[in-house]
Amino acid sequence: MSETVVSTRQPAQSSSIGSIRSQQNSQFGLENVANLVTPYAVRVAATLRLADHITDGATDVPTLAQRCGANPKALRRLLVHLASYDVFTERADGGYDVGPVGQQLRSDHPMSMRVLLDLDSFSGKADLSLSGLLESVRTGEPVYPAQHGKPYWEDLVSSPAMGDSFETALDTIVNFSSRSLLRGYDWSTVKRIVDVGGGSGAPLIRLLKKYEHLQATLVDFPQMIERARRNFEAAGVADRASVTPGSYFDPLPPGADAYLLSEVVDQESEENAVRILRRCAEAAGDTGKVMLLQTPVTKSNRAVMTALDLRMLTSVGGQELSVEQYRELFAKAGLKLDTTYPASNITTFSVMLFVCSAA
Ligand SMILES: C[S@@+](CC[C@H](N)C(=O)[O-])C[C@H]1O[C@@H](n2cnc3c(N)ncnc32)[C@H](O)[C@@H]1O
Known part of the structure; x- marks a missing residue:
């Protein structure tokens, strides 16, 4: 039997297409890491306490909207988007349950992240200053004081919502x-x-x-x-x-x-x-x-700690x-x-x- 030699070299074009595909498939593909919509949507869900209201039985959108003071149509659009990430899951009756990814949005979850993601909390409000990252990278200075009229710690000690959550x-x-x-x-x-x-x-x-x-x-x-x-x-x-x-x-x-x-x-x-x-x-x-x-910061916690560093x-x-x-x-x-x-x-x-x- 003659030996068949299989070349492992791929033509240049197909290799670069392959690499684009693998980037697209990777959880770290650019589209995913640059996505602003989903993180904001999750934080809005945390601030409105959607997971708590749903857990309390408000699974249909009109009741949920009434409980959290939201516009029903806009709220449904938020839920539909988050359902594609399993944060919420759509029920047969058109209402919503808390999905597997959304469990930590419940206040009673042992590893609850609700307060940390709440846009009015000490942490959610600090995270919003990331919208000024460009300015901070240009100047090396925090943008929070310009955004909120006072430095972060002064804001925290004068705001009960921030102080209590802290x-x-x-x-x-x-x-x-x-x-x-x-x-x-x-x-x-x-x-x-x-x-x-x-x-x-x-x-x-x-x-x-x-x-x-x-x-x-x-x-x-x-x-x-x-x-x-x-x-x-x-x-x-x-x-x-x-x-x-x-x-x-x-x-x-x-x-x-x-x-x-x-x-x-x-x-x-x-x-x-x-x-x-x-x-x-x-x-x-x-x-x-x-x-x-x-x-x-160590090699093993670099991704988490460098994110904290930018915050x-x-x-x-x-x-x-x-x-x-x-x-x-x-x-x-x-x-x-x-x-x-x-x-x-x-x-x-x-x-x-x-x-x-x-x-
Ligand atoms: C991240 S907290 C840490 C609190 C505490 N050491 C702990 O580990 O639980 C930082 C603390 O520094 C305080 N702080 C900020 N600026 C300060 C200043 N100029 N003088 C005294 N305390 C300050 C804040 O009020 C806050 O309590």
Whole structure:
């Protein structure tokens, strides 16, 4: 039998057609990654709480429209589009159920994303600043202040919808990131901790509940401090947790053993991040530690973290960094990185505790 030699080379034309086809078929094809309609439609569904209303029994479009204050014809057009992505599914009677992809739009889902996608929430509103990405890429500055008349954090503390959703979401996020705070580090060596930009107090509450010898001070804007004070009382740790209203760009309460910056440094420009770290370093002196709770950019989380990085750019002017870039940032503030404690082995957001001391 003679051997048949099969050439593996394809004619140039068919190879490029093949590559266009494979791009079109790929979930990362340009049309898919450039699609603005579906993400907006999902966020409108979240804001109108469509999945909650449907779960409560409002499956026909006129009732659904009445419950969420929408135009019935326009609402049907939204549902028809989202049904092609299985966010909702059309029923035999012409109404809609929540589809497999839409389950996380339900508020009662254990991994609910409803609040994060709600266009009035702290997160949905920040995401809308991406419409100014072109301007941010041109200038390197956030567009949120020009879009909303004030910087993001000022807007958040003066808006109950943003503030309440922020607190709810932080609680879930902190639940997850506090693993790295609680695990690894020997907290018995810390008597007093200052949580800088401590928000509603969720990370501190976890620490104070576990370590009864700890005394804590939380620094944040006055409106945020009130939330933290209420939460400390409700958690039964108010006798060991004081609050100091103020800005982290100003001098911090001195002499504590640890200064914690949890999810703060990535919310600021490099210049401002160094200013905050310098404030912590000066208050910590030669003996205190400066600690960061952050998710660094790694090879495995690059797609998620670079998306977050662009959100930071347009909304608050912040940035997401790798461990090496954090190390360089600490050096600019006169700090050296002693140790990192990897958080959890739960993949995407591998939060780390960075522990620094005076260089
Ligand atoms: C992403 S939140 C992190 C909250 C908290 N550390 C946590 O991990 O749950 C950032 C916090 O920084 C606070 N913040 C923003 N600018 C600030 C400033 N200039 N001075 C003090 N706190 C500020 C915000 O109010 C918010 O609570």
